[in-house]
Amino acid sequence: MIAGRNRTDRTGATADVPVLEVRGLSARIAGQQVVEDVTFSVPATGVTAVLGRNGVGKTSTLKAVLGLIERRGEVRLAGERVDGERTDRIVRRGVGYVPEDREVFAGLTVAENLRLAERDAHPRRELVAELFPDLVQRAAQRAGTLSGGQQQMVSLARALLNTNRLLLVDEPTKGLAPRIVGEVSDALAEAARTVPILLVEQNLEVIERLAERVVVIDAGRVVHTGPARELLDDPDRVQQLLGVHAEVDHHGTEGAVAR
Numbered sequence: 001m002i003a004g005r006n007r008t009d010r011t012g013a014t015a016d017v018p019v020l021e022v023r024g025l026s027a028r029i030a031g032q033q034v035v036e037d038v039t040f041s042v043p044a045t046g047v048t049a050v051l052g053r054n055g056v057g058k059t060s061t062l063k064a065v066l067g068l069i070e071r072r073g074e075v076r077l078a079g080e081r082v083d084g085e086r087t088d089r090i091v092r093r094g095v096g097y098v099p100e101d102r103e104v105f106a107g108l109t110v111a112e113n114l115r116l117a118e119r120d121a122h123p124r125r126e127l128v129a130e131l132f133p134d135l136v137q138r139a140a141q142r143a144g145t146l147s148g149g150q151q152q153m154v155s156l157a158r159a160l161l162n163t164n165r166l167l168l169v170d171e172p173t174k175g176l177a178p179r180i181v182g183e184v185s186d187a188l189a190e191a192a193r194t195v196p197i198l199l200v201e202q203n204l205e206v207i208e209r210l211a212e213r214v215v216v217i218d219a220g221r222v223v224h225t226g227p228a229r230e231l232l233d234d235p236d237r238v239q240q241l242l243g244v245h246a247e248v249d250h251h252g253t254e255g256a257v258a259r
């Protein structure tokens with residue numbers, strides 16, 4: 001290892017090695033190419049957002065990183081190749097996944113959902129209770145009876161219970177009312193202080209608030225990477241890449257959303 005590259009902090013992360021490096025990643029679903037030669041990296045701190053219209057391969061990219069779908073190419077976690085590994089090994093290396101559509105166990109209580117997610121010897125229950133006081137109150141409630149926003153909180157809480165190197169979070173604000181979008185963003189902002197996040201998100205106000213960097217995908221390929229600010233300040237580019245008018249409203253609640 002190169003000198004200076006192995007400086008580690010409390011979590012074992014290194015400050016200057018990207019937590020995730022993806023190079024030439026391709027993936028297929030049912031014989032169809034859904035991710036094509038995707039290359040990007042995620043720094044060891046902060047939020048990196050993945051943007052793109054519906055159906056361009058954002059979810060598939062996360063699934064390919066995790067080995068949930070057939071893939072080719074290089075995936076490095078904190079410098080180590082993991083693309084030959086099975087999903088369970090990658091997860092145990094410290095990758096938390098918050099899937100699109102939340103995927104909570106509807107028939108189980110909130111407490112049961114959380115208990116099932118505990119992987120570490122010392123799960124971070126206090127952190128989760130602090131971030132999501134509502135869930136503490138609803139511990140005995142069946143997750144299927146929660147609102148969409150509350151289910152999203154359960155899904156995030158499940159990932160945050162364990163000490164991860166990286167969180168992959170897929171469209172956490174999709175379909176939520178504006179106030180709840182704010183609450184989910186608050187929780188993500190808090191979480192991002194302790195763990196780097198690769199966030200698939202289409203709400204540009206959420207991107208503006210949370211993300212330092214963006215990776216834009218179109219038709220399975222990366223078509224833009226760079227600072228979030230730079231892209232959001234260029235409405236023509238946003239229109240071109242995402243097909244939305246990027247009048248990010250700094251005052252109101254109506255955000256530009258790429259759909």
Ligand SMILES: Nc1ncnc2c1ncn2[C@@H]1O[C@H](COP(=O)(O)OP(=O)(O)O)[C@@H](O)[C@H]1O
Nearest residue numbers: 029030034052053054055056057058059060061
């Ligand atoms: N289970 C599946 N079976 C067949 N095609 C799929 C499946 N999941 C996704 N796809 C296709 O893969 C492409 C990328 O999908 P996805 O990664 O979910 O896009 P995004 O997350 O950007 O909306 C789309 O064309 C979608 O129709």
Ligand SMILES: [Mg+2]
Nearest residue numbers: 058059060100
């Ligand atoms: Mg998706």
